[in-house]
Amino acid sequence: MALEMDERKTKILEAIIRNYLETGEPVGSRTISRYSELNLSSATIRNEMSDLEEMGYIIQPHTSAGRIPSDKGYRFYVDRMMADKEKEVSEMKDMVVEKADQLSELLKQVAKLLAFNTNYAAMITSPQIHRNKLKFIQLSKVDESSILAVIVVEGNILKNKLIPVSEPLDNDTILKLNLLLNTHLNGLSLEEINLGLITLIKEQAGIHTDVISSVIDAVAEAIRADENLEIYTSGANNIFRYPELTDNSRASEIINALEEKKELGELVSETLQAEEEGSHGIQVYIGSETKVGSMQDCSVVTATYELDEGMRGMMSIIGPKRMDYEKVAQTLKTLQEQLDSLYRKK
Amino acid sequence: MALEMDERKTKILEAIIRNYLETGEPVGSRTISRYSELNLSSATIRNEMSDLEEMGYIIQPHTSAGRIPSDKGYRFYVDRMMADKEKEVSEMKDMVVEKADQLSELLKQVAKLLAFNTNYAAMITSPQIHRNKLKFIQLSKVDESSILAVIVVEGNILKNKLIPVSEPLDNDTILKLNLLLNTHLNGLSLEEINLGLITLIKEQAGIHTDVISSVIDAVAEAIRADENLEIYTSGANNIFRYPELTDNSRASEIINALEEKKELGELVSETLQAEEEGSHGIQVYIGSETKVGSMQDCSVVTATYELDEGMRGMMSIIGPKRMDYEKVAQTLKTLQEQLDSLYRKK
DNA sequence: TGTTAGCACTCAACCCCATCGAGTGCTAAC
DNA sequence: GTTAGCACTCGATGGGGTTGAGTGCTAACA
Numbered sequence: 095m096a097l098e099m100d101e102r103k104t105k106i107l108e109a110i111i112r113n114y115l116e117t118g119e120p121v122g123s124r125t126i127s128r129y130s131e132l133n134l135s136s137a138t139i140r141n142e143m144s145d146l147e148e149m150g151y152i153i154q155p156h157t158s159a160g161r162i163p164s165d166k167g168y169r170f171y172v173d174r175m176m177a178d179k180e181k182e183v184s185e186m187k188d189m190v191v192e193k194a195d196q197l198s199e200l201l202k203q204v205a206k207l208l209a210f211n212t213n214y215a216a217m218i219t220s221p222q223i224h225r226n227k228l229k230f231i232q233l234s235k236v237d238e239s240s241i242l243a244v245i246v247v248e249g250n251i252l253k254n255k256l257i258p259v260s261e262p263l264d265n266d267t268i269l270k271l272n273l274l275l276n277t278h279l280n281g282l283s284l285e286e287i288n289l290g291l292i293t294l295i296k297e298q299a300g301i302h303t304d305v306i307s308s309v310i311d312a313v314a315e316a317i318r319a320d321e322n323l324e325i326y327t328s329g330a331n332n333i334f335r336y337p338e339l340t341d342n343s344r345a346s347e348i349i350n351a352l353e354e355k356k357e358l359g360e361l362v363s364e365t366l367q368a369e370e371e372g373s374h375g376i377q378v379y380i381g382s383e384t385k386v387g388s389m390q391d392c393s394v395v396t397a398t399y400e401l402d403e404g405m406r407g408m409m410s411i412i413g414p415k416r417m418d419y420e421k422v423a424q425t426l427k428t429l430q431e432q433l434d435s436l437y438r439k440k
Numbered sequence: 441m442a443l444e445m446d447e448r449k450t451k452i453l454e455a456i457i458r459n460y461l462e463t464g465e466p467v468g469s470r471t472i473s474r475y476s477e478l479n480l481s482s483a484t485i486r487n488e489m490s491d492l493e494e495m496g497y498i499i500q501p502h503t504s505a506g507r508i509p510s511d512k513g514y515r516f517y518v519d520r521m522m523a524d525k526e527k528e529v530s531e532m533k534d535m536v537v538e539k540a541d542q543l544s545e546l547l548k549q550v551a552k553l554l555a556f557n558t559n560y561a562a563m564i565t566s567p568q569i570h571r572n573k574l575k576f577i578q579l580s581k582v583d584e585s586s587i588l589a590v591i592v593v594e595g596n597i598l599k600n601k602l603i604p605v606s607e608p609l610d611n612d613t614i615l616k617l618n619l620l621l622n623t624h625l626n627g628l629s630l631e632e633i634n635l636g637l638i639t640l641i642k643e644q645a646g647i648h649t650d651v652i653s654s655v656i657d658a659v660a661e662a663i664r665a666d667e668n669l670e671i672y673t674s675g676a677n678n679i680f681r682y683p684e685l686t687d688n689s690r691a692s693e694i695i696n697a698l699e700e701k702k703e704l705g706e707l708v709s710e711t712l713q714a715e716e717e718g719s720h721g722i723q724v725y726i727g728s729e730t731k732v733g734s735m736q737d738c739s740v741v742t743a744t745y746e747l748d749e750g751m752r753g754m755m756s757i758i759g760p761k762r763m764d765y766e767k768v769a770q771t772l773k774t775l776q777e778q779l780d781s782l783y784r785k786k
Numbered sequence: 787t788g789t790t791a792g793c794a795c796t797c798a799a800c801c802c803c804a805t806c807g808a809g810t811g812c813t814a815a816c
Numbered sequence: 817g818t819t820a821g822c823a824c825t826c827g828a829t830g831g832g833g834t835t836g837a838g839t840g841c842t843a844a845c846a
Contacts, residue, residue: 122838135790140839158796158838229582236576236592244590244600246582254590254598330676330699334692346680349695353676468809481819486810504809504825790845800835806828816819 099149104174105132106142107151111163111171115416118338120160165381165415168393172378172419197221197251201326204409204429209329211425214413215352219362220324221405226251227283231275231313238262243313247284248402255316259305271306274298275313287317323362323407325355336414339391347388352412357386365396365408376423381415393417397426399433445495450520451478452488453497457509457517461762464684466506511727511761514739518724518765543567543597547672550755550775555675557771560759561698565708566670567751573629577621577659584608589659593630594748601662605651617652620645621659633663669708669753671701682760690737694758697734707732711742711754722769727761739763743772745779 109130113121123143127136143161146152151167154160163171201218208216230246241257263271278295279287292314299306330352333339339348351357364385368377379394386394389412396410409429411422455476459467469485472478478485489507492498497513500506509517547564554562576592587603609617624641625633638660645652676698679685685694697703710731714723725740732740735758742756755775757768 120838124838136838137790137792137840138788141789144840154839156797157840158798158836160838230580230588232578232580232588232590234576234578234590236596240596242576242578242590242592242598244578244580244588246588252588252600252602254600256592256596256598328699331692331696334689334695343680345691346677349680350677353674466809470809482809483811483819483821484817487818490811500810502826503811504807504827506809788846790843792843793841794839795841796837796839798835798837800833802833803831805830808825808827810823810825812822812824814819814821816817 102132103142103146105130106139107146107163107167108171108174110143110146110152110161111167114162115418118336118416120155120162122160125160163415165383168380168415169383172380175420176376176378176423198324198326201324201407202328204433205326205328208409208411208425208429209332212411212413212418212422213329213332213335214411214417214422215327215329215332215348216409216411217325217327217352217358218409219326219407221399221401221407222323226405227281228279228287228317231272231279233268233272233275233309233313235263235265235268241268241309243309243316245313245316251405253316255312257309257312259309261305263305263309267306271299271309275310279317284317287314323359325358325362327352327355327358333413336416338416339414344391348392348412351386351388357388361386361389361394361396361410362408365398365410366406369398376426378419378423391415393419395419395422395426397430399430401433401436448478449488449492451476452485453492453509453513454517454520456489456492456498456507457513460508461764464682464762466501466508468506471506509761511729514726514761515724515729518726521766522722522724522769544670544672547670547753548674550779551672551674554755554757554771554775555678558757558759558764558768559675559678559681560757560763560768561673561675561678561694562755562757563671563673563698563704564755565672565753567745567747567753568669573627574625574633574663577618577625579614579618579621579655579659581609581611581614587614587655589655589662591659591663597751599662601658603655603658605655607651609651609655613652617645617655621656625663630663633660669705671704671708673698673701673704679759682762684762685737685760693734694738697732698758703732703734707735707740707742707756708754711744711756712752715744722772724765724769737761739765741765741768741772743776745776747779747782 106126109126109132110121113125113129123136123139126132126139126143127134132139143152146167147154147161150164151170152161153164155162197220201220205216205218208218227248228245229248232244232246234242234244236242236256239258239260239262241259241263243255243257245253245255247253274295278291278298292310296307296310299310330349333345333348339345361384364379365377375397377396379389379396381393382390384390384394391414392412393415394410394412395417396408398406398408400406409426411417411426413422452472455472455478456467459471459475469482469489472485472489473480473482489498492513493500493507496510497516498507499510501508543566547566551562551564554564573594574591575594575596578590578592580588580590582588582602585604585606585608587605587609589601589603591599591601593599620641624637624644638656642653642656645656676695679691679694685691707730710725711723721743723742725735725742727739728736730736730738730740737760738758739761740756740758741763742754744752744754746752755772757763757772759768
């Protein structure tokens with residue numbers, strides 16, 4: 095007969111994990127026997143632990159050592175915890191996001207807050223704004239050889255681009271171009287602006303010089319440009335707090351991943367995909383549950399935020415598997431709420 | 441009689457340092473005896489080494505160990521090397537800076553190149569543009585409650601700022617303001633734009649509403665804003681290649697310094713100051729020669745670059761004291777030249 | 787049938803100690 | 817001035833014993 099989880103096993107497993115989260119040391123039967131309200135002898139605990147090991151929830155690093163939670167064990171714990179504790183509105187009042195006028199500053203700030211409050215490494219991506227609508231385009235002449243294009247997207251995200259021109263454009267032409275671009279493109283979402291539309295505009299521009307065509311191309315390019323998501327990280331050095339991550343070359347790998355950001359990109363797409371599929375809110379990846387190679391010894395907790403309609407980004411905490419999941423989830427949730435309301439409420 | 445440096449001592453010291461740079465292990469007399477063209481017995485070398493130690497150029501970590509270079513020893517080596525080898529135009533052709541249209545992208549790229557080519561950590565600051573001239577200001581109405589100001593500085597650096605306004609401004613007013621700001625401010629260096637001038641403009645704006653006054657203030661503020669220098673780092677994980685930096689909590693400190701960037705700021709001002717004082721080109725700080733606390737176990741090699749008239753920034757390599765100074769200096773010089781010519785030549 | 791006490795066993799961690807060898811400083815001879 | 821020789825130092829390495837936390841198993845108990 096297959097072994098089954100009962101109440102007592104659950105309690106013991108939880109006690110083991112709790113203890114391990116604190117100490118980072120393998121937990122023995124005696125410890126559980128004494129420091130739990132179960133009032134069972136160590137021998138009984140041993141029997142149960144033996145079962146739990148067989149079921150795959152805990153692991154013995156070597157004979158004659160205590161047990162540590164396996165990925166499966168953590169998973170069980172996290173799932174139970176997530177279900178139970180929807181309570182406790184966090185009270186970290188010191189963690190207030192100030193609205194920075196530069197979005198990048200805001201994100202850097204949030205990353206720092208996350209890292210500082212949790213003592214783990216943190217990252218946050220810039221919001222992806224595909225679905226956002228173009229609000230306003232402004233071309234102006236800077237000097238004989240360059241045109242400035244400013245593009246404002248809903249949510250007041252700015253982009254600018256200096257466009258080099260081979261021959262000067264007179265003010266009239268620029269005015270005309272401005273009008274043309276605005277009438278055609280305003281109100282459209284970035285996704286709706288395609289090649290056909292651009293060609294149409296070029297035709298209507300009437301004067302078929304290369305210069306004008308290249309300006310329009312440059313504008314179109316600038317509009318599409320911000321596909322590249324920015325990733326901000328903070329608290330990389332926090333991983334030195336956890337010996338199990340600092341061993342061997344692990345630290346180097348993790349630091350590298352945080353710096354290179356390419357691998358983090360995979361994490362992002364993984365998260366957003368999961369999010370699409372319905373799992374919503376806070377997600378937890380334990381050890382090998384994430385596909386990112388250098389994070390196999392870590393746990394990653396992610397959350398999405400939505401600054402404004404269609405401007406969704408993602409933030410996450412990266413730490414050891416023995417992470418204080420509750421605190422991390424709380425912290426993420428708090429920040430998530432703050433970000434969500436930041437631009438909307440005003 | 442004080443001990444003096446002679447040719448043979450110099451050669452021996454150089455051999456010690458060279459060897460130590462390669463191996464990272466204390467160097468014994470026998471090694472030098474065999475692997476140098478001096479053809480001296482180990483005993484003779486020992487005598488000389490004893491002298492060198494007394495003079496402070498080398499250190500014995502403990503009795504019965506070989507010698508390692510002291511900060512002073514490195515300094516001697518570096519000075520000699522810098523004098524000797526002004527030769528060898530580097531030939532790292534693969535290290536080509538591509539002109540990115542975003543300055544920040546360019547700088548990130550350079551930081552990566554530096555780190556990748558040297559296997560040390562690298563940083564680069566954004567250029568400081570105090571002395572640069574204002575080229576063009578553009579105000580435009582984004583919606584009822586915000587005005588966008590775009591400021592172009594010589595060298596085509598862009599700044600923008602969204603200015604919230606309490607009441608809508610009509611297009612005429614904005615046009616007028618544009619004209620006013622441009623006629624008064626264009627061609628002035630950022631330093632020349634002072635409070636008096638701003639007041640003058642406000643007066644001339646005629647209509648003494650709070651709204652207009654606040655817009656002008658906001659523009660002035662945006663002009664002054666870019667004092668904050670950005671610092672880009674790369675290759676932090678390279679320090680894991682050098683055990684002497686990875687010991688204890690050193691790694692954590694260094695990584696933290698690279699991430700926090702505040703300490704790096706000190707480094708920057710230190711460098712720029714030294715530069716002012718005449719020492720020009722490549723500078724080397726060995727161990728305690730830098731004032732930055734977390735870098736006492738490192739060497740820092742810095743160089744300044746000048747993208748365009750008045751746009752000077754600084755880049756540096758951070759690695760162990762046993763750094764390949766020649767290669768690093770070469771790399772910096774190459775990149776320096778590339779950056780210097782990037783915007784000018786065109 | 788579940789719980790417990792007792793006991794033999796395992797094994798990493800620690801300390802102690804002997805050995806090894808790279809390296810030195812000194813001295814005497816060339 | 818250079819070198820050979822030698823005694824000495826001391827970190828590194830590795831074997832061997834001890835310790836202690838922890839286990840699994842068994843037999844007795846409720």
